[in-house]
Amino acid sequence: MVNTVKFDPGIGDLVLDFNNFINEFYSQLMNFKTIRQKQARFKLYSDKIKSYMQNNIAFYFGCLLWAYYIKNENTDTPKEIEGNIFLNLSEEDKENYDYLIQVSFMENYFESYERDILYYTGQKIKIDEEWKTILSLYSEFLEKNKGFVCTKTTADIILPEKLTNTKISADINKIIQEAIDKRDLNILLNISNIVL
Numbered sequence: 001m002v003n004t005v006k007f008d009p010g011i012g013d014l015v016l017d018f019n020n021f022i023n024e025f026y027s028q029l030m031n032f033k034t035i036r037q038k039q040a041r042f043k044l045y046s047d048k049i050k051s052y053m054q055n056n057i058a059f060y061f062g063c064l065l066w067a068y069y070i071k072n073e074n075t076d077t078p079k080e081i082e083g084n085i086f087l088n089l090s091e092e093d094k095e096n097y098d099y100l101i102q103v104s105f106m107e108n109y110f111e112s113y114e115r116d117i118l119y120y121t122g123q124k125i126k127i128d129e130e131w132k133t134i135l136s137l138y139s140e141f142l143e144k145n146k147g148f149v150c151t152k153t154t155a156d157i158i159l160p161e162k163l164t165n166t167k168i169s170a171d172i173n174k175i176i177q178e179a180i181d182k183r184d185l186n187i188l189l190n191i192s193n194i195v196l
Contacts, residue, residue: 005074054186055186067157070154087151
C-alpha cells in the first residue's frame with residue numbers, strides 16, 4: 001500500500017505562463033504607433049489570449065479537483081503529500097511569499113480583457129461567470145492553505161466551503177488522468193457544472 005500521494009499529478013506541466021504572456025503581449029502592443037496597427041495586433045491575438053486564460057482556469061480547477069480527490073480518498077488514513085515544493089521555502093521566503101499574485105493578476109485582467117476587446121475589436125464579450133467562480137474558489141483555496149507552505153499530509157488540506165459540501169464522483173481521478181494523458185487541461189472544464 002502506497003503511503004504518499006503526489007502534490008501534483010502532472011497538471012502543472014500543462015499550465016501556460018499567462019502572466020508573462022500578457023505582459024509581453026501588451027509590451028509589444030504598445031510599440032505599435034497607430035491605433036489601426038494596435039487593433040490588428042489585438043484581433044490577431046485575442047483568441048490566443050482567451051485560450052491562455054482558459055488553460056489557466058482549467059489548471060486552477062484541476063488543482064481544486066485533485067485536492068478534493070486526495071483529501072476525500074484518504075479521510076480515514078491521511079497520507080503524506082509528496083513533492084510539495086513550497087515546504088522547502090526558507091522562513092524568510094515563506095514570510096514574503098505572495099501566493100495570490102498569479103490569481104490576482106488574472107482576476108484584474110478579466111476586466112481589462114472585456115474593456116480592451118471592446119476597444120480594439122468592437123466586440124462586447126463577457127468573461128464566463130464559471131471562470132470567475134473557479135478563480136474565486138481557487139483564491140479561497142490558496143488563502144485557506146496559506147499557499148501550501150505547511151501542507152504535509154492530506155489531512156492538512158483545507159477545501160473551499162463550496163467543495164466541502166459537495167459530493168464529487170470517485171471517477172474524478174480518471175478525468176484528471178485523461179486530461180494529463182491527452183495533454184489537455186480543458187477536458188477538466190467539461191465537468192465543471194457537476195462541481196459548481
